Amino acid sequence: MTRLDANTQVLLIDDDPHLRQALSQTLDLAGLKVVTLADARGVAELIQPDWQGVVVSDIRMPGIDGLQLLAQLHEQDPQLPVLLITGHGDVPLAVQAMRSGAYDFLEKPFASDDLLESVRRALALRQLVLENRSLRLELADRKQLAARLVGQSPGMQRLREQIGAVAGINTDVLILGETGAGKEVVARALHDLSNRRAGPFVAINAGALAESVVESELFGHEAGAFTGAQKRRIGKFEFAAGGTLFLDEIESMSLDVQVKLLRLLQERVVERLGGNQLIPLDIRIIAATKEDLRQAADQGRFRADLYYRLNVAPLRIPPLRERADDILLLFQHFTETASTRHGLAVRELTAAQRAQLLRHPWPGNVRELHNAAERFALGLDLGLEAGADASNATAEFSGTLSEQVEAFEKSLIASELARSHSSLRSVAEALGVPRKTLHDKLRKHGLSGGSSPDEAE
Incomplete structure (x- = not known):
């Protein structure tokens, strides 16, 4: 029936x-x-x-x-x-x-x-x-996304909107982001908000696989397919049936493997090494890269047809250096999480430490920030390399008196935003300024807050 x-x-x-x-x-x-x-x-x-x-x-x-x-x-x-x-x-x-x-x-x-x-x-x-x-589910999904992808910068708000738009659509996705930006976090969010959430989420880093085993790992093999293949092996694609396969560092795959991946994406079938049977696949593929695949295709390092096949729903994760107003908010979030996990009291950042966090270039992106927050929660130094960062309050705020005052004001407001989880009411009360004034200063410094300054008290 x-x-x-x-x-x-x-x-x-x-x-x-x-x-x-x-x-x-x-x-x-x-x-x-x-x-x-x-x-x-x-x-x-x-x-x-x-x-x-x-x-x-x-x-x-x-x-x-x-x-x-x-x-x-x-x-x-x-x-x-x-x-x-x-x-x-x-x-x-x-x-x-x-x-x-x-x-x-x-x-x-x-x-x-x-x-x-x-x-x-x-x-x-x-x-x-x-x-x-439907509205309750949508609100729950938004809260879940906001909890996973913390940040109020325009880039992060746009990313959350894009994830919400494509998560429920059964299309493959290409995630673009630097090392440590959070590509797997985005991939898991796409899976958990999709109609495949009950199925498996299989993550594999193509860059970590030796060339000699990558095809067997991805596509599987039959017994006797090569020396040492004593029994059948189910590949990652086949294992992810009914769910999502996250393929990170796709740019590291050889051109031969790229050909097989293109066929799999187009026909939704997989053929194990040494086998003749085409196995239908019901999976969603989320690929991720830290490189410009279009440039790699122009240079002959990546297949152009595979690039265009993957580039249907691209999602770009902004690097942390483009999300300056998210740095202290993220740091506070990671610190509170680590402190709770270790049963420790939450430490407070000094003005010098706040400025150091804001000035650091963050080449390791969110992963580097997370590690710094873990160290800080354990009572250690931030562990950031000197150079672009200043090590004392005098060096942190350089320039004319007016410029130093502006830099300190921005640092102070950003710190309170992080501490209050972007509640403008709490920030205004902590700093002792009217909320209209706070709103003007947020605009002036390019910072983002949560609630509107005109909301009812």
Whole structure:
């Protein structure tokens, strides 16, 4: 028995063929799409959680009766509208059913208009329930993304929007980002927010695989495919069936392996080394690179056709040096997480340390910042190399008096934003300035805050 079509609005169940036909015609003439059944066996299996329709069922039926069906349906979706049809002697039973969650009941004989009115009201309720569920899921997804990809800079806000837009679409994705920028974090977010979240997430770093084993690791092999292949091996692509495969450092793959990857992307089949069978694949591939693949293709180091095949939904992770107003926020987040994990009190940054963090070039991006926060949480120095950074407050704020004051003001506001998790109200209170003034200073220094300065107190 197949599931209901998404366009089906009414599932009508009645063992009386004449009444079933009459009711079906009434609903059909009213423009409603109807599916009819003579009994309730297997009905619960037909209905998906996001089905937009309603169920109309007789109470007295052989096998599974209307009350048993109501219990089955509400076990999997308590908000699914179920309308029950009753004979005169079944009214007390129907009242009991209403108390158990039935949407409505109609006593035979009933007018066609009564049925249509009840069905339409139930459909409107169902639509409202599903819209509310969708909004709740969307809000939950946004909160999950914000917790994983911390930052209020325009680049991070744009990245979160792009992830939200493509996560639910079953298309391959190319992530562009420097070493340590968080490419695997983005890949996992795409997987967890997709309809493949129940399937496996398989991550593999192509750059860490020796050339002699990369094909076997990715595509698998049959017994006897090469010396030492004593038994069949399932490759990573095949192992990720039903889920997502994250392939990092794709630029390091040889041109021969790139040919096989291109075929896999186009045909969605894999052939194990030493085998002749084409194995269908149901996977999503997320590739990542720290290089400019277009430039690599122009130089003959990367296949142009593979680049264009992958470059359908590119996501660029901004390097940390482009996210200056996220540095202290991220550092505070990592410090609090590490302190909680180790059972330590959260340390406070000095003005000199804040300035040092803001001036550091962060060649290792978020990974380097995370390591510095871990050291700081453990009571150690930040461990940042000297050079571009200053080591004392005098050197940190160089230039004219006005420039030094501006630099210190920006550092102080950024530090309070990190400490208060971007709550403008808290920052304004901590610094003792009106929120309108704070808003102007945020704009002046190019910093991003959370809530609006004009929100009600």
